[in-house]
Each structure stands twice: as structure tokens, then as C-alpha cells.
Amino acid sequence: MNVVVCVKQIPDPAAPQRLDPETKTLVREGKLILDDSDAYGVEMGLQLAEQAGGGEVTLVSMAPGGETSGLRTALAMGAAKAILVSDDALKGSDALATAKVLAKAIERAQPDLVIAATESTDGYTGTMPVQLAELLGLPSVTFAKKVSVGDGAVQVQRQTEAGYDEVQCPLPAVVTVTAGVVEPRYPSFKGIMAAKNKPVDQLTVAELGIDASQVGLAGAGQEVTEVEDAEARSGGQIVVDEGEGFQQVVQFLEQLKLV
Amino acid sequence: MSIERVWVVAELAAGNPVGTVLELLTQARATGTTVEAVSWGPDVAKAAGELGNFGATKVYDVGDIGEALPGGPVAGAIAELVKGGTVPDVILVPTTYDGRDIAGRLSAMLDLPVITNVVGLRVDGDEVSSEHGLFGGAKVARARFTGARPWIFLVRAKSFAAEASGGGAPEVVAAPAPDLGARNAAQVKARHVEEQSGPKLDEADVVVSGGRGLGGAEHYAMIEELAKLLKGAAGASRAIVDAGWVPYSHQVGQTGKTVKPTLYIACGISGATQHLVGMKGSKNIVAINKDQDAPIFSVADLGIVGDVHKVVPKLIEALKSRS
Ligand SMILES: Cc1cc2nc3c(=O)[nH]c(=O)nc-3n(C[C@H](O)[C@H](O)[C@H](O)COP(=O)(O)OP(=O)(O)OC[C@H]3O[C@@H](n4cnc5c(N)ncnc54)[C@H](O)[C@@H]3O)c2cc1C
Ligand SMILES: Nc1ncnc2c1ncn2[C@@H]1O[C@H](COP(=O)(O)O)[C@@H](O)[C@H]1O
Numbered sequence: 006m007n008v009v010v011c012v013k014q015i016p017d018p019a020a021p022q023r024l025d026p027e028t029k030t031l032v033r034e035g036k037l038i039l040d041d042s043d044a045y046g047v048e049m050g051l052q053l054a055e056q057a058g059g060g061e062v063t064l065v066s067m068a069p070g071g072e073t074s075g076l077r078t079a080l081a082m083g084a085a086k087a088i089l090v091s092d093d094a095l096k097g098s099d100a101l102a103t104a105k106v107l108a109k110a111i112e113r114a115q116p117d118l119v120i121a122a123t124e125s126t127d128g129y130t131g132t133m134p135v136q137l138a139e140l141l142g143l144p145s146v147t148f149a150k151k152v153s154v155g156d157g158a159v160q161v162q163r164q165t166e167a168g169y170d171e172v173q174c175p176l177p178a179v180v181t182v183t184a185g186v187v188e189p190r191y192p193s194f195k196g197i198m199a200a201k202n203k204p205v206d207q208l209t210v211a212e213l214g215i216d217a218s219q220v221g222l223a224g225a226g227q228e229v230t231e232v233e234d235a236e237a238r239s240g241g242q243i244v245v246d247e248g249e250g251f252q253q254v255v256q257f258l259e260q261l262k263l264v
Numbered sequence: 265m266s267i268e269r270v271w272v273v274a275e276l277a278a279g280n281p282v283g284t285v286l287e288l289l290t291q292a293r294a295t296g297t298t299v300e301a302v303s304w305g306p307d308v309a310k311a312a313g314e315l316g317n318f319g320a321t322k323v324y325d326v327g328d329i330g331e332a333l334p335g336g337p338v339a340g341a342i343a344e345l346v347k348g349g350t351v352p353d354v355i356l357v358p359t360t361y362d363g364r365d366i367a368g369r370l371s372a373m374l375d376l377p378v379i380t381n382v383v384g385l386r387v388d389g390d391e392v393s394s395e396h397g398l399f400g401g402a403k404v405a406r407a408r409f410t411g412a413r414p415w416i417f418l419v420r421a422k423s424f425a426a427e428a429s430g431g432g433a434p435e436v437v438a439a440p441a442p443d444l445g446a447r448n449a450a451q452v453k454a455r456h457v458e459e460q461s462g463p464k465l466d467e468a469d470v471v472v473s474g475g476r477g478l479g480g481a482e483h484y485a486m487i488e489e490l491a492k493l494l495k496g497a498a499g500a501s502r503a504i505v506d507a508g509w510v511p512y513s514h515q516v517g518q519t520g521k522t523v524k525p526t527l528y529i530a531c532g533i534s535g536a537t538q539h540l541v542g543m544k545g546s547k548n549i550v551a552i553n554k555d556q557d558a559p560i561f562s563v564a565d566l567g568i569v570g571d572v573h574k575v576v577p578k579l580i581e582a583l584k585s586r587s
Pocket of ligand 1: 041042124125126127129474475476477478500501502503504515516517518519520521531532533534535536537538539542552553554555558570571572573
């Protein structure tokens, strides 16, 4: 079984984030890393391909500046190869434009299953994978907390408001996985070395046959108009507990008439 | 020109509109002149009265979708209406599991973008701009559409207060889903409902949440006990949901629930931006954390720098001895 895993490469979320003063979009430059949310998808893809007794995992990513650091991490985990779409025309693309680009790239890989995360750490629109499924003409099952494959179908425990649903879906399909669905492996030294020589196929928008006016800021169809500081919630009273700290909480509850 | 027609995607649960739908209907009345709803499932006729009571004058009924997931069929039905010439100016979709699927499918079907994670809307003549929290709510961004309508907004729970308009029963018209072929092939085989006692997390007046600082799954019991004593609900950070200590339904934050209780008590939670967005709107916040530099203290009205294993049991004893 061949699996495509969508992986987003993002600026380190631990580093301070910054907005472009002109476009007011998040600045995504410099070294990018594998979005933590996608490490689960990579692991899931590897496990499912293994369980199916063959096939490989192909990574698909859209990122600026020919960035491959995040892809190398996922290749080191065990993915076989990667398709990277990188093009200046893509700067400022919204989720729908991203879906159009990734759909074209994924069509080349002809996978049985496409995996993405429920939402990315930096964009968190959570809509890209479903837009992608629609463009590919595929069914989708979002919010998977357990996934297995068999008999040409994928079985998913899908998170719901009340608990979870057991969903069955014929392949090919798009599945989005939640954090914690599996435990991502750490790349081994051997894996890291092997990743250096794994193929990364880099493509431009034109090579995918996409009209540049459809993507990037030009094709976004939405814009950020202003950014201001939120009304700050001022920190209140801080008490160091020396055994009687709970009394402060009791008094606070009394003031609120909750006890 | 102003904003004329606003549609609300009206998800139902156990025959009633989910809370966010009532919030969106209320906001829709302030956004446009005509408010209509799109709903699905076997209970639409039953729920129509409540949708009317919150301002919907018409309900498009997609009908019973059987065991299909709603994303495809509901988006398909809306896309049919739009392509047939019934074009709303704005579509408001609740940020729920199914709402996100519907918005995503619809966006691709109509080739129109979606603005997500909306927490506020402002109408200026024929302009609608949305409000978003950035960096865990430290900044507020405004966004708007620059292209064709309908403008699709995915709105987070608790962004608006729900208020009935006292409207009468709406007209219910059938708006069946088209045949989507393979795109609609996913089928629900079984539904599992997790046990829940006490008030619901997103409706409770008091929420007591625990994080990794509890040190182990077995210590979550004290969070539940404190919540129960305060007639509240027990919440959690994602760290302990991912670790499997508590079910996902307890998660507060960006990928979990948004809560706005009278009181939120955070125990052993660091206060990562993704957690803060889900609880910063609480009227009062108490934080208990042993690290005085934990970011949670920056939003707390009362911060106790201390060990949860010492402070919380004493608090529980004190509350018990009063009742
Ligand atoms: C895309 C994305 C979405 C996310 N969505 C969410 C979300 O919806 N909700 C959410 O909560 N998180 C979310 N997160 C995760 C978030 O970034 C944090 O990792 C998480 O909130 C941390 O949980 P925590 O505070 O329990 O754990 P930690 O950050 O590990 O904090 C534990 C705290 O406990 C304190 N502590 C330790 N021992 C004690 C003790 N004995 N007594 C008192 N205090 C103690 C420590 O000082 C520390 O501050 C998301 C992350 C991403 C990338
Ligand atoms: N540029 C991208 N390249 C590859 N995958 C992506 C990209 N953007 C989004 N995705 C995938 O779609 C998921 C949801 O993204 P988002 O819509 O930004 O929340 C991500 O977690 C990734 O799995």
C-alpha cells in the first residue's frame, strides 16, 4: 500500500513569531522544521504501510525557499521519498490554494491513502485536508484517533463531541490524524544518514500546470486588514504557598459567592 | 448595498441545535437582513421551531443523510443552492468536527476561500470583517474577503452570546444533497458515547482543569473531586489528553473546547498559548503552579505558587468541611 503523508515545514514554534508588516501574514522564513502535528501522520503512514506488508510512504510538502529540513526529519523516520513544491509565486497562499497545489503533486504519486494532521501548528485552519480531498475527488475522514487498513478500506475511530464514531471508508481516501494517535519514532542514526540520499523531487507551480494567479497572495481571496494588541488581561495577585495558600482560594470563592 | 442574506449551518445534536448554532443565529441577525439556516438529519422538522426562535425565517432541509459523514452531503446541498442562483452573502459555520468538514468541502466545491478561527464579526455597510486571536490572544487581527460571495466564515464557540429573537416557526424547504459518488463513501458503522456526569464542560459555571503538573493519571481524581464540590466540570490540557490520562472530550484550548465560565481553576498547567485561547475569556482565573514564571500567571486573577499535591487536597478538605 502506498501512502502519501502531507507534511508542513514551519518556523520553530518555540522561537518568537513575527508578522510581515506589509501583508500581515506570519513570516515563514529561515530554517523550517517538521511540524510536530505531522510527525504523527508520518508514523501512522509508516506503520500502515508495514502492516499492509509492503508499499512506501511518500511525503508531500509545499514550502518556501526549497526548504527540506523538515522533510529530512521525516525521511530519517523512514519515509521513502518526498515531493516538494517550492515557488516564489506561492508566498501568501491560503488553505484552498495550498490544497490546489498539493492535489496536483499528490496526483503524481497515485497513493492508496493520503494522511494529514487535523490542523497545523502555525496555520491551524484545519480545512486544508478536506479541501484537498474534494479536489482529488476522494472521501475524507477527519479527526482520527485510531486508524487501521484492511480489505481495501480504512477503519477509523473518529473523535466526536460525545465520544467517537467507528467509520469505514473505501480506499483511496484522505484521513486526518490527531496528536497522540501513535507514538512517533525517533530517527535512528542510520535513518538520519540514509535520509541524506533519499530522493526529494522539487517542483515549481508551472511544472504542476497551475496558473500562478490562482495561488499566492494574488489568489488568496482574503486579506488581513489590521493587527492590534489585544486588551491585556492584567495579572492579579500572586501568593507563594507556605501551607495556607488554599485559604486564599477559599476567600476568592467566597467573594464570587461560589461557596 | 448592505449584507442581505446570511445562512447559518445548523448542526443538531439529540434533536436540538448545538450551542454555537444559537450564537451564530443571534450574530447573523446583527449581520444581515435575512437569516436562514441549513440543517440535516432526521430531526430538522423538530428543531425548526428553535431555529425560528433564534431568528431563522427559512430552513433548508438537506434531509436524512443516513450513516454518511455530513461534510460532503451538506456542502453539496449548499453548493447546489448557490449554483442554482440562491446566493447568500455570508455563510456562518460553527467550528465543530462536522462544521470544519462542511466548510472545507464547500470551499473547494465553490472555489471560494474560508476564513477560519473567527472570534468576532464586524459589519460596515457592505463589508464584513472578522476578528481573530493571534499568538494565544496577545494580538487581535482583522481579516476580510476580497472576492466573490458567499463569504464563508468558520466561527469558534462562545464568540457571541446567544439570545432568542422570539421568531415564529420558519418555512422548511427541502434542499437534498446531490450524488457525490466516491467522495461520500465514508460510512459510520457504530457510535460510541462516553459517560458524562455533571454539567458539560462548555456550559459549566466553574471549570477545574489539570495539566502535566499533576504528575500522573491517578492524580486527576482530585481535579474531578474539586470540580464536583464546586458543581463544575473537569477540564484538561492537551498534554494529559495526548498522554491518555483523560479522554479528549475534556481538552480545553485551540484544538479542544472554548470555555468561558465564571471561574476557571488551572492546576499544574503551564499556560501555553494554545491552552490560553480556550480559557482566557473566563471571568475569573485561579492558577496553581509551582513555577512562579509559568505563563498561566499572566492571565490569573489569583495565582498560587505551590505544589498541586499540597494545595488542592487542602482546598478540597476546606470545602468539604464547610458543606
Ligand atoms: C497545533 C497545536 C494545538 C494545541 N492545542 C492545545 C489545546 O487545545 N489545549 C492545550 O492545553 N494545549 C494545546 N497544545 C499544546 C500546548 O502547546 C502545550 O503543550 C500544553 O498545553 C501543555 O500542557 P501542560 O500545561 O499540562 O503541560 P506543561 O507545559 O508540561 O506544564 C506543566 C506545568 O505544571 C507545573 N508543575 C509541575 N509539577 C507541579 C506540581 N507538583 N505542582 C504544581 N505545578 C506543577 C510546571 O511548572 C508546568 O508549568 C497545542 C499544541 C499545538 C502544537
Ligand atoms: N504547506 C503544506 N505542505 C504540506 N502539508 C500541509 C501544508 N499545509 C497544510 N498541510 C497539511 O494539512 C494539515 C492542516 O493544515 P492547516 O489547514 O494549516 O491547519 C497540516 O497539519 C498538514 O498535514
